[in-house]
Structures are given as structure tokens and as C-alpha cells.
Amino acid sequence: MNKTGQTPIRIGRIDFTNVWPVFHYFPEGRWGDQVQIERQVPSGLNRAMAEGRIDLGAISSYSYAEHADEYLLLPNLSVCALGRVNSIFLFHRGPLEELREGLVATASTSASSVNLFRIIMRRFLNGSPREVSMQPDLNKMMEEADAALLIGDDAIKASWMNERDGLYRMTDLGELWKQFTGQWMVFAVWALRKEAAAANPELVEDIYGALIESKRKSVNDIGPLVDKAVHSIGGTEAFWHAYFHGLQYGFGEPQQEGLLTYYRYAWEEGLLERQTTLNFWRPGEPSRTEGER
């Protein structure tokens, strides 16, 4: 509870550049102490959301599937790509086929991409490498394992380092997924805990409107975000322009199809316990949810 006697809404913000468009113009202070923002890597937010320490925010799409009974999806928001992502890389020494019985170090920050990698290996490359989960540090990971899976800004920085040093092959998992399925891959979704939707419908609607408005402004003119990325992270303007254009932030039919394929494969490969449906929160109708296929 806060001064106004209302339970605040705690929002999770992935601490990677890939979500900037949805948060860059989000007016954090508009609601005083009724809205709090928590920044963490995806695995941290997945856990916080599952434990009810966060009410709304960006999480791994895989984590939604694990908790679909407790969450609703916010429409028209995701982090997705059709093909290259440029921030989800497998670094490896030899051909991918050599990893069938190898050891892969996976970033402890990820859920969606680790499971995407498992699906691709099992289903399309007929392998089941052993895994070790590690902090995202390319050099340390490659000391321990035959390959390393990195995501987000850690993957971007490691890719720059590797382009300079030319040590490893790099495979973009978004590109591989498209090669094998022809579909979109959705890496992050915006989810909402059902009890927060019921307890605070107007505030949720306000927050949702502000996220959509931030996305609209950012996509309309990506220039300010590119400048900020160059100054705070490094790299060239051309890189960040291509990055923000390669990623998409909507969640329409084709993206939903791609995500459902991913969930179905995860279930068929024994990674998820159940088949998953996409249940969306609907603005203005807090108590009704839309069961979509």
C-alpha cells in the first residue's frame, strides 16, 4: 500500500536495448508512487513475475507459457523478428552439427532463446548437447564449452568483439528459426498478472496506453534512440538503425502463429508440460479475457 491507499503496480523492464522503443517515452513519474519500475535481465523478471513481485511487464515469451494460467498478454506488444535478430547469437568453433553431442554454455539471463536452441537442435539438427548455464561472458563460456549462447546487449557486445578478433563462428538464432520454419519468432511478451488486472483496471489501462504511445513515438522516429545507444553502449549509427528496424514490437496474427509453433514444438520436445494458448487482456474489459485459439 502507498499514501493513496492503493497497491502500486510494479512494472518489469528488461534491462536490454531491445525493449527501448516501448519504454523510451514511457512517463515513469506520471503516477507518483502508484507505479514502480524494476529493471532486470529477462530471467530475473520471469522469476519476479512468477512470484508476484512484479505485476506487469516484459518477460521471456517462454515464461508466459509456463504461467499462462496466471497471466494475460498485453495486445500489440512484443519483441520479435522474422529472421535475423542481431542480439541472439550462438558462438561456436566448428559446424553446428558438431554440437550434437557437445557442451553448450547458455546465458543465465535467457529463457526463450535457450529453449529455442534446444528445439532447433533436437528437432532440426538431431542432437541433444549437454548444457551448462553461465553468466554472460563469452570468453569464460568458451573456456568451459564448445559453444556459447548469448542474448541481448551481452550478445551485441560479444559480436562486436568477435568481429574484431574473428575467433568464432556466429549463428543468429532468429535466422535459423526462419530457415527451418519460415515463421516469426517472438522473444519477449508483455504480460499482466490476472489479480492486478482485476484490482486496478483503470491504472492498467492508463499504463497500457502509455506503453503503446511510447512505441508509436519511437518507431515514428528512431533517431533519438539510435543516438542514445551509440553514446551509452557504443557501435555505429548504422548498426543501431538496422537493429531497431530488424526487431519488431507488434503482436499480430503472423507473430502469434510463430509463437504458437514455438510453444507446440517445445511441448512436443518435452520442454513444456502443456500446450499453450494465448490469452489476451482486453482494454476496458478487465474481468473478461479473450481465449485466442
Ligand SMILES: C=C(O[C@@H]1C=C(C(=O)O)C=C[C@H]1O)C(=O)O
Ligand atoms: C531479442 C532479444 O530477446 C530477448 C530474449 C529473451 C530470452 O531469451 O529469454 C527474453 C527477452 C527478450 O528481450 C534479445 O535478447 O535481444
